[in-house]
Amino acid sequence: MKAVALTRYLPIDDPQSLIDVELPTPVPGEHDLLVRVEAVSVNPVDTKVRSPKPQVEAQPKVLGYDAAGTVEAIGGSVAGFRPGDRVYYAGDVTRPGSNAEYQLVDARLVGHAPKSIDLAAAAALPLTTITAWELLFQRMPFDSERGGAGKSLLIIGGAGGVGSIAIQLARRAGFGVIATASRKETIDWCLGLGAHQVIDHRDPLAPQLAALGFEQIDAVMNLADTEHYWEAVGGILAPQGHVGLIVEPEGALKIGDPYKAKCIGIHWEMMFTRPRFKTADQAEQGRILERVGALIDAGELRGTQTETLVPINAANLREAHRRLESGKTIGKLVLAGW
Numbered sequence: 001m002k003a004v005a006l007t008r009y010l011p012i013d014d015p016q017s018l019i020d021v022e023l024p025t026p027v028p029g030e031h032d033l034l035v036r037v038e039a040v041s042v043n044p045v046d047t048k049v050r051s052p053k054p055q056v057e058a059q060p061k062v063l064g065y066d067a068a069g070t071v072e073a074i075g076g077s078v079a080g081f082r083p084g085d086r087v088y089y090a091g092d093v094t095r096p097g098s099n100a101e102y103q104l105v106d107a108r109l110v111g112h113a114p115k116s117i118d119l120a121a122a123a124a125l126p127l128t129t130i131t132a133w134e135l136l137f138q139r140m141p142f143d144s145e146r147g148g149a150g151k152s153l154l155i156i157g158g159a160g161g162v163g164s165i166a167i168q169l170a171r172r173a174g175f176g177v178i179a180t181a182s183r184k185e186t187i188d189w190c191l192g193l194g195a196h197q198v199i200d201h202r203d204p205l206a207p208q209l210a211a212l213g214f215e216q217i218d219a220v221m222n223l224a225d226t227e228h229y230w231e232a233v234g235g236i237l238a239p240q241g242h243v244g245l246i247v248e249p250e251g252a253l254k255i256g257d258p259y260k261a262k263c264i265g266i267h268w269e270m271m272f273t274r275p276r277f278k279t280a281d282q283a284e285q286g287r288i289l290e291r292v293g294a295l296i297d298a299g300e301l302r303g304t305q306t307e308t309l310v311p312i313n314a315a316n317l318r319e320a321h322r323r324l325e326s327g328k329t330i331g332k333l334v335l336a337g338w
């Protein structure tokens with residue numbers, strides 16, 4: 001089968017950083033689906049795993065943690081899927097990724113793709129959706145249906161992949177949603193997805209919130225830079241408020257005042273925890289994708305794909321990584337077809 005892989009960890013402008021390879025088609029284990037991958041999306045995790053270092057892989061390493069495709073074969077213990085089903089998933093960062101014509105994925109991490117969108121649009125969703133849903137509704141203490149009613153939520157990094165679905169999930173759950181964006185096109189994107197208001201993360205947050213009438217905020221999802229906004233977030237959160245984090249800080253975080261005095265709930269999300277440690281509740285990721293697929297089909301959520309590169313090959317994946325590393329992508333960048 002065709003695949004895109006690396007053996008060395010090189011800057012993305014090096015043509016050897018991601019290369020086209022031929023690999024044997026894998027055989028499903030007991031809980032696996034063998035999926036014929038039709039479309040993939042890229043995420044910052046791809047560029048972080050690929051980041052330059054001296055390490056060399058003996059075997060080609062395939063990246064890619066978002067896919068949509070068709071089930072080709074199933075393992076003996078798989079329930080709920082049949083060959084021919086259209087599926088979407090993020091999968092498991094500890095297994096070979098989706099940048100290959102065929103991929104194995106544990107069926108418990110997989111959802112049926114929404115029927116109302118094509119597989120390229122479906123591939124944009126899984127990793128960011130699982131991240132936003134787990135953070136807001138499972139790590140932070142908010143119910144996915146009406147848990148935001150009467151509450152304000154600031155989403156830092158609203159136009160990114162995670163922010164683009166978080167805005168929609170939060171709005172649907174009843175929050176008053178304030179997103180951050182720094183450019184005309186990202187401001188428009190956030191408002192179009194349902195943010196009630198947008199402020200600029202390049203300027204101090206508290207005065208902008210005050211100008212909108214918010215002296216304090218009930219919850220913050222910091223989807224961009226944990227350290228940079230730590231002090232400002234502590235300042236704007238209400239007593240007993242909540243902050244959700246997904247970006248690893250480079251240094252230590254100080255949980256003194258105002259976090260201590262205000263008793264702020266600090267919630268960390270790592271979307272690969274369930275697959276990586278095969279937690280007893282790992283099937284929750286499949287359930288989240290089924291639920292979100294139904295909400296897309298019901299018109300309550302919309303897709304976040306903004307650009308598509310065709311076909312899936314090393315040159316286009318290098319271009320996708322390059323764009324992602326700029327930190328300026330809006331929504332999700334997808335690659336489709338072989």
Ligand SMILES: NC(=O)c1ccc[n+]([C@@H]2O[C@H](COP(=O)([O-])OP(=O)(O)OC[C@H]3O[C@@H](n4cnc5c(N)ncnc54)[C@H](OP(=O)(O)O)[C@@H]3O)[C@@H](O)[C@H]2O)c1
Binds near residue numbers: 327
């Ligand atoms: N822990 C987990 O499970 C998990 C899961 C998914 C992602 N992540 C991490 O979360 C981060 C976001 O992921 P993503 O996929 O949403 O990224 P992304 O799509 O690359 O985000 C791009 C957006 O970030 C905004 N941005 C750039 N610098 C910013 C800053 N200093 N402050 C606020 N916003 C900024 C930009 O908006 P403007 O152009 O308007 O400035 C841009 O639209 C990444 O570091 C990723 O690795 C972690």
